[in-house]
């Protein structure tokens with residue numbers, strides 16, 4: 001299985017790349033019946049490219065909220081409800097751990113129901129549904145494709161005059177995937193999007209000032225769920241994130257030269273522990289009914 005050649009944390013998108021990536025994706029999309037759009041269940045808005053609607057041009061869509069094991073269950077339920085419609089099915093998955101083939105094939109069939117029925121009425125035996133997997137870096141596209149495709153279909157050799165053939169990867173008789181996912185870029189103009197992606201470890205830490213990311217994470221958690229912070233770090237919560245890091249440093253004994261508080265170590269530890277789910281499941285973007 002070939003994977004997309006994107007480094008998962010590569011966000012060096014320049015306008016030229018964007019235009020080219022968009023055009024290539026549009027060409028590939030013409031060949032598919034439907035789109036499987038992956039988003040991170042913790043950040044269902046920030047992990048989405050706003051251009052996807054335009055690119056998909058009313059193709060039936062299955063949205064997969066990946067990493068559901070890291071997101072808050074009640075929030076994921078709300079997101080599923082919010083994003084579902086006649087043309088859009090939504091599934092939340094823990095891709096590495098769950099048996100994903102059956103639910104994905106069923107959801108693909110549900111989203112393609114009308115078209116499949118029309119074909120049957122006209123006496124056409126439907127061929128396998130063809131889908132393309134798309135999403136921003138690090139949402140789990142490669143993990144998803146590698147897991148759901150067990151066997152590659154035989155490749156026909158390149159013939160003269162025929163440009164590189166699209167390669168289809170078979171899931172089963174009902175579903176085939178384009179074997180390379182479409183990589184979209186997040187919407188970086190919005191600072192909140194960057195903070196969300198950074199909180200989830202989906203962009204390189206050098207891209208945003210780490211203290212700013214840590215403070216945003218700390219404020220968000222303090223406002224929503226102070227008990228979790230208090231239990232983990234044996235501290236009392238307060239509104240000032242800098243004061244919170246001081247308290248954590250003292251509780252953990254993070255000092256330099258014996259008495260100076262080691263802020264960097266405190267912040268790095270906090271971020272690492274959040275990403276490792278040590279503070280439980282966290283949905284950074286709550287579903288407020290606006291998409």
Ligand SMILES: Nc1nc2c(ncn2[C@@H]2O[C@H](COP(=O)(O)OP(=O)(O)O)[C@@H](O)[C@H]2O)c(=O)[nH]1
Nearest residue numbers: 008066067093094095137138139140141142143
């Ligand atoms: N916990 C968890 N991790 C996942 C899930 N899906 C993917 N991952 C992890 O997310 C990271 C990025 O996945 P990858 O497939 O490389 O993303 P891509 O950039 O979209 O191709 C990898 O470390 C995967 O193991 C999931 O459902 N749950």
Ligand SMILES: [Mg+2]
Nearest residue numbers: 003004141142
């Ligand atoms: Mg990949």
